[in-house]
Amino acid sequence: MKTVGEPSASPGEKALSVQRSSPDLGAHRPRRTRETLFPAGTGEVRDAVLAARAGKTPLYPLSTGRNWGMGSRSPVVDDCAVLDLGRMNAVRTLDLDAGYAVIEPGVTQRQLAALLEGTPWMLNVTAGCADAGVIGNTLERGDGTIRARTDDLLGLEVVLGTGEVVTTGGLDRHGRRAGRIAGPDLTGVFQQANLGVVTAAAIGLVPRPETIALVHATFARDALEEGVDALIRIGRARVAEHGMLRLKELFVVPERGAAAVPPGADPDTVTIQVPLLGSPAAVRDAERGIRAVFQDAGTPVSVRVLDTATTTADDPLYARARFARGIPTCDALRAGLRVRTCEEADEAAVGWLMFLPTVPLRRESLSTAVDLMRAESQRHGTASMLEFNVISQHSTNMVVQCPFVREPDAVERAHALRAAARDAFRRAGFPVYRSNIDQQDSELAVRAEDYRDGPLGALKDLFDPDGIIAPGRYLVVAR
Ligand SMILES: Cc1cc2nc3c(=O)[nH]c(=O)nc-3n(C[C@H](O)[C@H](O)[C@H](O)COP(=O)(O)OP(=O)(O)OC[C@H]3O[C@@H](n4cnc5c(N)ncnc54)[C@H](O)[C@@H]3O)c2cc1C
Structure with a gap:
């Protein structure tokens, strides 16, 4: 795995870092960050999660890091290592009969739209950057030109904070999806959450009309x-x-x-x-x-x-x-x-x-x-x-x-x-x-006051018991 910046200290020891997070369009409070890791596949993401667990050092995943106006590449809390998934840019499946693609986090709008040119399908694009990914925006509940990106999301592959790899929404372990299978579907709990690192998503395409x-x-x-x-x-x-x-x-x-x-x-x-x-x-x-x-x-x-x-x-x-x-x-x-x-x-x-x-x-x-x-x-x-x-x-x-x-x-x-x-x-x-990185804390507090969804915290304990995935992001501040 490629790494940039201060390497982590040995497992169990907290690495000290004086790096400040990258510049940020929103001019939020600069965060101290550790090194940036660039995994090339799900296996390397899993390795990074397990190392983070052992070292008790938090990881902040990014797809293409263009979270402009809400924090750009900066984590919510200080002292995270940044897990930049931009190198994972494979389109694993493109099913032009059923109309879905299984893509990795680094796949950009430009890349997927180009692949769909001349096909019966098109991508629900946002008015954001052409080189922004599809997954980060979809996980954030972004809006496309045709519909809310949530409506495109069919299934996920996720490395949990435990290191276990799960798939949701009927996406099988071979990267295919016949439809939503029987039983509860966990896809929604990984949107705007910090329960795991999403390593692939099945994205529904829009039939290209006349x-x-x-x-x-x-x-x-x-x-x-x-x-x-x-x-x-x-x-x-x-x-x-x-x-x-x-x-x-x-x-x-x-x-x-x-x-x-x-x-x-x-x-x-x-x-x-x-x-x-x-x-x-x-x-x-x-x-x-x-x-x-x-x-x-x-x-x-x-x-x-x-x-x-x-x-x-x-x-x-x-x-x-x-x-x-x-x-x-x-x-x-x-x-x-x-x-x-x-x-x-x-x-x-x-x-x-x-x-x-x-x-x-x-x-x-x-x-x-x-x-x-x-x-x-x-x-x-x-x-x-x-x-x-x-x-x-x-x-x-x-x-x-x-x-x-x-x-x-x-x-x-x-x-x-x-x-x-x-x-x-x-x-x-x-x-x-x-939400954005500076106001997650207070927005989480508001949520706790106004809504009865306390047991969501139990999911965090189950899926990320060491609290190493994106602390403070949408779900449970404490680590
Ligand atoms: C002028 C302008 C226009 C814009 N237009 C739009 C628009 O039309 N629609 C819209 O929705 N937004 C828009 N945006 C906002 C923003 O730029 C986009 O939402 C952008 O797509 C988000 O960046 P990204 O896709 O690189 O996601 P990232 O920055 O990579 O990720 C976004 C968030 O999701 C989390 N995340 C990302 N990948 C993963 C993963 N694999 N696993 C777990 N968590 C992950 C990150 O921690 C981060 O908090 C606009 C911004 C500007 C300034």
């Missing part, structure tokens, strides 16, 4: 209420062929935060976006239905419906058209962060924090969430970009992106905003669905 259109409707910020009503009606009526419905590009720009806002951001408008997938007739029908909703809502909208197959590279919506076709691209992301390559992201002049609460798909809740965020953004002099991803007919994943210039005062304000927003949203009944 037509993919992208509805892009813009309406005045003053007509937000009507826009929200339209969103709810479309969201409740959505059918399987529709991609992820989003209300997006709702900007709150206080004067002190303006410098970090991406060029072209328009605080006076809001966008509703949804990809439509299917036969030409089905897509036309869906488009008609959506236009009718806008008309009923009386929202003064400009509606564009793009045929994503013919959208040209000079169209401002080109990147979105590509995402809808399962093709990842970094152009928009780099423009927002003002970097030339994604390798520069963690040291970009503009920093970026994410705040990710869950908000019900109902008028009052969505309005309250917007009002709360507006108030906190103004109070903390930090801009925020709001988006609601309609992940079901009942709830939305709200995505709040807070760009900030990297000056001490602006960094402090952005972090104060993230903390204050968390408290305000919790009081309003909207807890976070995805």
Whole structure:
């Protein structure tokens, strides 16, 4: 196994390290880390886990380490060795009859999407980096263009904190999956958890339809209420062929935060976006239905419906058209962060924090969430970009992106905003669905107060009795 940095001390002895974790787009508190390990396969991951157990030294697994806005490559607690799984980049199975791939953590969106070109299947890509993996984002409950990444996850191979290797979700020990087998399925307990290191995942692919259109409707910020009503009606009526419905590009720009806002951001408008997938007739029908909703809502909208197959590279919506076709691209992301390559992201002049609460798909809740965020953004002099991803007919994943210039005062304000927003949203009944490294502790405490899921700790004792996997990440802080 390749190792970089201070080697661990002998088993049983705690290695001392003075390394600071890598630069981080979110400017979280820097962590002290030990060496970085680069295993080449499940066997080497198992060796690393067993050595960590013997030495009682924690491991922090990464797939591609682009957890931007939530900690990048940094562990939650100090003194972890980083287990970088980027070298494990094999596509173990690609079943183009059944429509799934079994991939390792280092497999990137770009890599898998390229393999699917010209096949009847496509990947549900995110608007994040093309060279980000699929597994890290899926384990974090990220959102793709077509659906929530959780909906892609069919099964896992995991090295538990005990060193035992298990598979879930009907993924067999030979890397095949006929379907979900009888009995309980543990797949979900390894999402947003620290019970083991995921070494492979079965990912469901999206059938490539004949037509993919992208509805892009813009309406005045003053007509937000009507826009929200339209969103709810479309969201409740959505059918399987529709991609992820989003209300997006709702900007709150206080004067002190303006410098970090991406060029072209328009605080006076809001966008509703949804990809439509299917036969030409089905897509036309869906488009008609959506236009009718806008008309009923009386929202003064400009509606564009793009045929994503013919959208040209000079169209401002080109990147979105590509995402809808399962093709990842970094152009928009780099423009927002003002970097030339994604390798520069963690040291970009503009920093970026994410705040990710869950908000019900109902008028009052969505309005309250917007009002709360507006108030906190103004109070903390930090801009925020709001988006609601309609992940079901009942709830939305709200995505709040807070760009900030990297000056001490602006960094402090952005972090104060993230903390204050968390408290305000919790009081309003909207807890976070995805956390960052600085706030895991308090978010775990909130969880313990508000939810009756104490026995989850018993799973930690069973699967990782020495507490060596990603301490503090989503489940049980104490080691
Ligand atoms: C401008 C911008 C746009 C973005 N767009 C999106 C978007 O559209 N959708 C979205 O969801 N996110 C988005 N992000 C957030 C983020 O960049 C992505 O979620 C990214 O994919 C996460 O990085 P990664 O895939 O490299 O995961 P990693 O950083 O490798 O991992 C993420 C987390 O999962 C854990 N983990 C990773 N691999 C394993 C494993 N094998 N076993 C156990 N635990 C593991 C890690 O400990 C870490 O905490 C965006 C960020 C920015 C700045």
